[in-house]
Structures are given as C-alpha cells and as structure tokens.
Amino acid sequence: MKHSPKFALAGACLAVLAVPASAQETLRMATIAPGSSAYLVMTTMATLVNQAQSDYRINVDATGAATRHQMEVAAGELDMSMTSPIIYQFMRQGGAMYQAMPEAPELAENLNLIMWFPYGQYHYITRADSGIETLEDIRGRSVFLGPPGGGAWSSAHAWIEGLTGMTAGEDYENVRGSWASALQGFQDRQFDVFVNGGIAPFPQVEQLAQTSQLRLLGLSAEEFEASEPAQAMTTRIGAERGVIPAGTYGDGVVNTEDVYTHGAAVGVTVRADLDEATVYLITRSFWEAAEAEAENQPWLRNVSLDYAVHDGGMRLHPGALRYYEEIGVTIPEGSR
Numbered sequence: 001m002k003h004s005p006k007f008a009l010a011g012a013c014l015a016v017l018a019v020p021a022s023a024q025e026t027l028r029m030a031t032i033a034p035g036s037s038a039y040l041v042m043t044t045m046a047t048l049v050n051q052a053q054s055d056y057r058i059n060v061d062a063t064g065a066a067t068r069h070q071m072e073v074a075a076g077e078l079d080m081s082m083t084s085p086i087i088y089q090f091m092r093q094g095g096a097m098y099q100a101m102p103e104a105p106e107l108a109e110n111l112n113l114i115m116w117f118p119y120g121q122y123h124y125i126t127r128a129d130s131g132i133e134t135l136e137d138i139r140g141r142s143v144f145l146g147p148p149g150g151g152a153w154s155s156a157h158a159w160i161e162g163l164t165g166m167t168a169g170e171d172y173e174n175v176r177g178s179w180a181s182a183l184q185g186f187q188d189r190q191f192d193v194f195v196n197g198g199i200a201p202f203p204q205v206e207q208l209a210q211t212s213q214l215r216l217l218g219l220s221a222e223e224f225e226a227s228e229p230a231q232a233m234t235t236r237i238g239a240e241r242g243v244i245p246a247g248t249y250g251d252g253v254v255n256t257e258d259v260y261t262h263g264a265a266v267g268v269t270v271r272a273d274l275d276e277a278t279v280y281l282i283t284r285s286f287w288e289a290a291e292a293e294a295e296n297q298p299w300l301r302n303v304s305l306d307y308a309v310h311d312g313g314m315r316l317h318p319g320a321l322r323y324y325e326e327i328g329v330t331i332p333e334g335s336r
Contacts, residue, residue, distance in 0.1 A: 024054060025057070027056050027057070029060045029078070030080070031043065031062050031082050032179070034179060035196060037117075037120040037199045037299060038066075041117050042082060046058040053281060058282075065147070066081065066083065066151060067149070073270065074108060074109075076110070082267070082269070085265055085267075085312040085314070087151050089313055092105055110272045111270075112269065112317035112318075113312075113314040113335070114269070116308055117266060117268075119198075120264075121200055121244050121261050121262075122242060123197065123198065123202060124156075125214055126192055126214065127212050128215045128254045132217065134217060135164050135218075138166070140171075140172060142172070142175050142192045143195065144175040144191060147177070151264075158233065159233060159261075162229040162233050175191045200299075201298060205253075206249060213254055214254070216261075217259075218260050219259070223260070234262050237312070237313060239262060239264055241262065242262050242263030243259070276319040278319065281319075282319075283323040290303065308324070308329075312335075315335060316331070316336065
C-alpha cells in the first residue's frame with residue numbers, strides 16, 4: 001500500500017487487537033522538561049493517543065534527564081521515554097554518562113523503538129543589541145548550553161568547540177539551570193546566549209521574539225560548505241544539518257540570510273517486553289491523528305513516516321514494525 005511521504009492515511013489499516021485486562025490501563029511516559037521539540041512531540045503524541053482510543057492512557061512525566069529515563073524504561077520502571085541514537089549507542093557500549101553503570105549494556109537489550117523524529121535545529125540565540133554576531137564573539141560571555149549532563153548540553157558544547165576551539169568554563173561562562181529557569185533568565189537579561197533545539201518555527205523562540213529583537217548565531221551556506229568540522233559533526237550518528245530559513249521568525253529576528261547550524265534525531269523508545277498489540281495500537285493511533293493535528297501545529301509537519309523508521313541504530317518494536325509494514329513504509333534492514 002502506498003503512503004503519504006508525511007503521514008499515513010487515517011484509518012488505512014485496522015487489525016484485531018488484544019483487549020487489555022482492565023478498562024483503561026495506564027502507561028508511563030517520561031520526556032524532558034518543557035522547552036524543546038522533544039517535549040512538544042511527545043506530549044502531543046500522548047494527547048493524540050489518549051484521545052484516539054480508550055484502552056490505554058499515557059501519563060507523561062516531564063522532569064528529569066533522558067539519559068536516566070532510558071535506563072528506567074530498560075529496567076521496566078517506565079514504559080516509554082525519549083531516546084536518541086547517540087545516547088542509545090553510549091548505553092549499549094557503556095560509554096560517556098553510562099561509564100559508571102556496568103548494567104547499562106545488558107539493559108539496553110530491553111529497548112525498542114516506536115519512532116524517530118527531528119529534535120530540530122539548534123538555535124544559538126542572543127539579543128540583537130548584545131554585540132555578539134558570531135559564535136567567535138561568545139568568548140568571555142555567559143552562555144546556557146542546556147541542563148548539565150544532558151544530551152543537548154553535550155551537543156551544543158561539541159558544536160562550539162568544533163567550530164571555535166572554545167570550551168565552557170574556560171573560554172566562556174557555563175550558565176547552569178533547567179530549561180524553564182534558563183528561558184526566564186534570558187528574558188530577564190541575566191546572561192548573553194541561550195541555546196535550545198526545536199523544529200522551526202519553534203514556539204519558544206517566537207515567544208522570545210515578541211519582547212526582544214534577537215540574532216541567531218550560525219553559519220552562512222557558504223561557510224557551512226567550507227567548514228570541515230561542521231560537515232563532520234552533522235554526518236555522525238544521530239546528527240544532521242540544520243537550516244533556519246531567513247524570515248522564519250519575522251521582524252523579531254534580525255538575520256537576513258538562512259542560518260546553518262546542526263540538528264539531531266531523537267525518538268520514542270519503549271520497553272521491548274511491552275506486548276505487541278499495545279505498541280501497535282499506540283503507533284497506529286498517533287499516526288492516524290497526526291495529519292489532522294499538523295494543520296494546527298506547523299512544527300509537527302516535520303515528523304514524517306520515513307524519518308520515523310530510518311536506521312538510527314535501534315530496532316523497531318514488533319508492534320510498531322507491524323504498523324509501518326501494513327501501511328507500506330519501507331523499513332531499513334537496521335531498523336528491523
């Protein structure tokens with residue numbers, strides 16, 4: 001069966017599903033705190049699934065770090081959480097933030113995928129009157145890269161270091177905080193640069209642009225093509241090129257050319273031992289409702305079926321695989 005490049009046709013394929021023992025069973029999902037497209041996509045997913053069927057209710061906890069949530073899913077303490085190709089790879093290898101957790105590689109075997117989606121473009125935001133016009137200008141200034149220990153912090157730090165050679169805490173001040181506290185702090189002019197990732201047009205940037213003129217720090221198309229570090233960092237696993245088109249945020253952002261930056265893939269992981277019928281229903285319910293919802297949520301138009309199943313190093317859960325195969329999505333061998 002053919003499928004839309006963005007979404008499955010609503011009601012395309014129905015199947016007989018196992019009926020849960022209780023009238024409505026609760027499933028536990030964790031995501032990162034408000035302030036990223038990961039939060040937007042995952043909370044929207046839970047809302048759409050809850051509205052579309054009555055067998056299950058997904059409760060979302062938007063606190064804590066995705067690296068810890070992934071471990072809790074694998075241990076059976078959660079049912080679903082955010083993941084990314086890079087943190088899943090670290091968990092399988094027992095590297096980076098999982099070095100002190102010897103059980104991590106074995107637990108990684110109990111993780112499967114429901115879907116990948118774009119984290120979005122990393123926005124390096126400063127006020128237009130800050131005197132900062134390029135990433136090179138952040139030397140000696142105060143910068144929020146993301147909550148300490150999180151994947152967003154690591155990605156933003158690596159990007160700045162790769163392009164400028166500067167490191168946090170040595171060449172510029174590393175502002176610590178949560179997404180929420182950092183957003184408020186930037187609005188209150190407590191620091192100079194606020195970094196966050198989201199699918200443009202990202203609501204948080206739109207909010208900031210209502211009260212201040214902003215500048216986005218990045219590369220021009222020519223600079224990006226000529227930068228070996230930028231090319232290398234946007235082709236590694238879980239990373240991709242990000243482009244924020246000029247005019248995306250109207251007069252609130254002073255950039256007159258497209259801003260080239262980096263992006264990332266993230267996803268929804270599910271414990272592998274959750275039964276196939278349940279994951280099938282979750283997956284189908286989301287995609288059948290997503291096309292209509294995209295009319296109200298423009299950023300959701302970037303969440304596509306082909307992207308959902310691309311090879312990011314994690315196998316699809318059998319229930320999710322079943323749905324994608326039924327509607328005719330081409331599944332890479334590495335995702336099976």
